[in-house]
Amino acid sequence: MNINSVGFLLHEGWLNIRRHLWMSLAALATVAVTLMVLGGTTWTAYRIHEIVAQEPEQFNVIDVFMKPATSRQDTLAVQTALKANPLVRGVTLTTKEQAWAKLGSSDPTLTTALQDNPLMDRLQVQARSSNKVAQLAHWLKTQKQFPEIMQVNDADYEVGVLVGFAAIVRNIGLAVALALAAATLLIVYNTIRLTVYSRRREIQIMKLVGATPWFIRCPLIFEGLFHGICGSVIASIALLIAAAQVSRFTETLHSPLIAHAASAIGPVQVFTFLGITGALVGLAGSILAIHRFVRL
Numbered sequence: 001m002n003i004n005s006v007g008f009l010l011h012e013g014w015l016n017i018r019r020h021l022w023m024s025l026a027a028l029a030t031v032a033v034t035l036m037v038l039g040g041t042t043w044t045a046y047r048i049h050e051i052v053a054q055e056p057e058q059f060n061v062i063d064v065f066m067k068p069a070t071s072r073q074d075t076l077a078v079q080t081a082l083k084a085n086p087l088v089r090g091v092t093l094t095t096k097e098q099a100w101a102k103l104g105s106s107d108p109t110l111t112t113a114l115q116d117n118p119l120m121d122r123l124q125v126q127a128r129s130s131n132k133v134a135q136l137a138h139w140l141k142t143q144k145q146f147p148e149i150m151q152v153n154d155a156d157y158e159v160g161v162l163v164g165f166a167a168i169v170r171n172i173g174l175a176v177a178l179a180l181a182a183a184t185l186l187i188v189y190n191t192i193r194l195t196v197y198s199r200r201r202e203i204q205i206m207k208l209v210g211a212t213p214w215f216i217r218c219p220l221i222f223e224g225l226f227h228g229i230c231g232s233v234i235a236s237i238a239l240l241i242a243a244a245q246v247s248r249f250t251e252t253l254h255s256p257l258i259a260h261a262a263s264a265i266g267p268v269q270v271f272t273f274l275g276i277t278g279a280l281v282g283l284a285g286s287i288l289a290i291h292r293f294v295r296l
Contacts, residue, residue, distance in 0.1 A: 034281070038177035039239045041177065060089075062152060063125075067148055091124065096120055099119045231278050236274045
């Protein structure tokens, strides 16, 4: 197959798309929506994984709140005892006066309305490794020798919420993406079928003059690839714009957890992943239709 043949086949494929413009637009839109859902759910699940993996120190901290009536001397004694534990890397004390001053700087109206400081001393206990957090938190919660401790908050709940949310997004997103992928295959399939039907006489003539099977099939395959690749470009651009808006929104939350977790996914990865996926979807629809309706 020479260059002239390739140009002719591409031209024939483009004519096929123009002949059934509305079906082609429907296939293109469906591919774009399918890839947006698939890309969005995959990116969200992977982003949550990145946050957990890149910020392990955020999940190694256990917050220990002392009872309001606990004296500063007793709090310091608990801090010293916790530092002696081999599972503990360090213990940082935030006094209720420091917490009150910080609250006053962020929300003066609240501290003005309250006559007394209701906050408690807090000990931030840093575990030596993330796999020791649960063991250390259990020790703190059951330790009878620390009656001054009122509450122990570890990161198990936050990690569970993140992992659970990622699983929900992944499962629902994949289910929706699979349903849309099936609809996309059906639309591409019907579009190719209409092309085969409208060009059935041309196909018969090409067979009679000795055209090879691949010479007849190539314009139809190109048509399916066009839907898949162009749909992936639209989906990639829309996904990157949506991701930029979400990133700006999360920055306004001033979350120390999200702010320092850089993402390894960029435009190149998005275009590559969705481009390959879109091409495979379009190619699959074309091959199914060709196998069913083109008898060579």
